[in-house]
Amino acid sequence: GNSVTQMEGPVTLSEEAFLTINCTYTATGYPSLFWYVQYPGEGLQLLLKATKADDKGSNKGFEATYRKETTSFHLEKGSVQVSDSAVYFCALRLKAAGNKLTFGGGTRVLVKP
Amino acid sequence: NAGVTQTPKFQVLKTGQSMTLQCAQDMNHEYMSWYRQDPGMGLRLIHYSVGAGITDQGEVPNGYNVSRSTTEDFPLRLLSAAPSQTSVYFCASSVDRGENIQYFGAGTRLSVL
Numbered sequence: 001g002n003s004v005t006q007m008e009g010p011v012t013l014s015e016e017a018f019l020t021i022n023c024t025y026t027a028t029g030y031p032s033l034f035w036y037v038q039y040p041g042e043g044l045q046l047l048l049k050a051t052k053a054d055d056k057g058s059n060k061g062f063e064a065t066y067r068k069e070t071t072s073f074h075l076e077k078g079s080v081q082v083s084d085s086a087v088y089f090c091a092l093r094l095k096a097a098g099n100k101l102t103f104g105g106g107t108r109v110l111v112k113p
Numbered sequence: 114n115a116g117v118t119q120t121p122k123f124q125v126l127k128t129g130q131s132m133t134l135q136c137a138q139d140m141n142h143e144y145m146s147w148y149r150q151d152p153g154m155g156l157r158l159i160h161y162s163v164g165a166g167i168t169d170q171g172e173v174p175n176g177y178n179v180s181r182s183t184t185e186d187f188p189l190r191l192l193s194a195a196p197s198q199t200s201v202y203f204c205a206s207s208v209d210r211g212e213n214i215q216y217f218g219a220g221t222r223l224s225v226l
Contacts, residue, residue, distance in 0.1 A: 008153060036217075043117065043203065043217035044156075089155065099210055100171070103148075103155035 002027045002097060006090045006104035013080055013111050021075040021107045023064075023090035031092035033057075033066055033073040034101070038087045047075075047088070080111045115139045119204050119218035126194045126225045134189040134221050136204030144207045145187040146215070149173065149200040156203060162187055163210050194225045 006023045013019060025031065032051045036044040048057030053068035064075045073090060090104040120135045138145065146161035148171075158171030162181040176198060178190040187206075191198060201222050205215040 004155065041219065043119075043219045044205075045217070046214050091155075100158055100161075101156070101215065103157075105153040105155045106150070 002031070002092060002094060002102045004090050004092055004102055004104035006088075007107055008105060009107040009109065011107060011109045013109070015082055015111055015113050016079045017111075019075075019077045019080045019084070019109065021088055021090075021109070023073045023075065023104060025071050025073065025090075025092050027071075027092055027094060029094050029096050030068075031094045033064070034091040034093065035062070035064055035073070035075050036089040036091060036103075038089065038106075040086070044089060080109075082111050082113055085109060085111045117204055117206055117216050117218040119202075119221050121221060122219065123222045124224070126191075126223065128195060128225060130194050131190070131192050132194065134191075134202055134204075134223070136187045136189065136218060137185050138187075138204075138206040138216070139185065140206065140208075140216065141184060142206035142216075143184065143209045144213075144215075145181065146171070146205050147177070147179065147187070147189045148203045148205065149198075150203060150220075151200050159189065159202075194223075196225045199223060199225045 003026045034049045035047040037047045048059040050057040050066040056065045062077045087106045117138045143164045147159040148156040160179040162168045204218040207213045207215045
């Protein structure tokens, strides 16, 4: 079946550090890939997405590139801020699966001043 | 902008009790869904609805009922709560079932003792 695996965390960083959260997927077909973010006390928000191989999604200084050859969609940010402290979810969606979202387990990121 | 509103935010139940988790959206979205989030397991789809009067099962439907009498509301019912239903529940909506962004509520944290 379809699945998403991401690093568990928590990931603790200092402000201005480089952040990488690994995400790999298994899917029958060519999924669209997403990163969602959940800030404390809030619902999940779409952070960025990519719909085909080699696409790069970007938003708020975050980037992720759809790598079909390694079935990966790693999230990166060059210089994190305290306000980036949140839980990050990687997800995929397949038309053949009725466009239902399949999520990874989430990665908690804590950025210290 | 209200978006997707879930109530209550927190709930503690005893085994065997029943309750309804409320979800309402004010965006006139046709597609609504319920997920549960458990540590390390990501979000799993419980039930979904593609429009008023239409519901279907997701990945983990056992122990839960839903109905969709209006476009705005999509309540989730636990008829006889079990400790295995301790989780964080998220409601989401999107314009339709197609390739559109899903908007999430802030979640309901449920503990069953």
